[in-house]
Amino acid sequence: MMRRLLLTLLLSVSSTAMAAETLTVYSGRNEKLVGPLLKKFTEKTGIEVKVRYGETPQLAATLLEEGDKTPADVFFAQDAGALGALSNAGRLQALPKATLDKVDARFRSPTGQWVGVSGRARVVAYNTKKVKAADLPDSILGYTDAKWKGRLGWAPTNASFQSFVTALRLLKGEDAAKQWLQGIQANGARVYKNNAAIVEALGRGEIDAGFVNHYYLYAAKKNNAELPVANDFSAPGDPGALVNVAGVAILKDSKKQDAARKFSAWMLENDAQTYFSQETHEYPLVAGVKTAQDLPTLSKVGSPDLDLSKLDDLRGTVKLLQDTGVL
Incomplete structure (x- = not known):
């Protein structure tokens, strides 16, 4: 027993x-x-x-x-x-x-x-055969300029893009975020399902620049080292430099x-x-x-001063994307 x-x-x-x-x-x-x-x-x-x-x-x-x-x-x-x-x-x-x-x-x-x-920096990836690095805006806000009409790509349903928009709202205010979205929309930005699709489209020359996370370029270059695409980091402190x-x-x-x-x-x-x-x-x-x-250090990227825990207002961002017709 x-x-x-x-x-x-x-x-x-x-x-x-x-x-x-x-x-x-x-x-x-x-x-x-x-x-x-x-x-x-x-x-x-x-x-x-x-x-x-x-x-x-x-x-x-x-x-x-x-x-x-x-x-x-x-x-x-x-x-x-x-x-x-x-x-x-x-x-x-x-x-x-x-x-x-x-x-x-x-x-x-x-x-x-x-x-x-791990850290994930927002960047503007661009086609190096169609765009010179010197011609890229220092700020993400510069892409609302009409000279970018028909040349941009974005992924509005992507979580990292929506977090960036939330950061933009916090850093620049609701009106500025709305104006940026409307400006990019007015420039006829092509919609893609995710960051990887944007980088692929850049490689094909379908668009000249797109809003992505920095590491998708390196994933793409593992399959094609000659891909004519590079990353551009916005100026330190800019919303486009969010990490x-x-x-x-x-x-x-x-x-x-x-x-x-x-x-x-x-x-x-x-x-x-x-x-x-x-x-x-x-x-x-x-x-x-x-x-x-081949990456700049985090200190050189200069992510804006922002409490990342405040990026939790996804509902507010989705509502803004819906109100502007982006979603």
């Missing part, structure tokens, strides 16, 4: 331990970009990762709808706005101080509920908190930060990890 009881207890402990080593991650990052990184995490820690991939805004909405019934332990978001929305809704828990302290304060939650793991983050947060009701904390901490260790720098050409956010050789 005692032996049977002991065996039952051991099996129960073993089952619980196995369950604790499976982590459910909702990822707004594309599988092609981060799938290999998540496999590395499993190889290093032995913790299996069950991933649900999707668009960041939709996953954030799902998490809000699921509430305390969500199976997710970690949210790996494409931008800070979605993380801020979940934080404001009380769906996240505080991260360990040791994890937060690895990243500059401007790239983490002011309440400690999410942390940036948003991809970040992670632990759900308030996660039953796998220990594994979730390990995941969050590992994303800021050298292996993961080097992966972002060298494999995806994003900006590492931990001091001492080198930026990719």
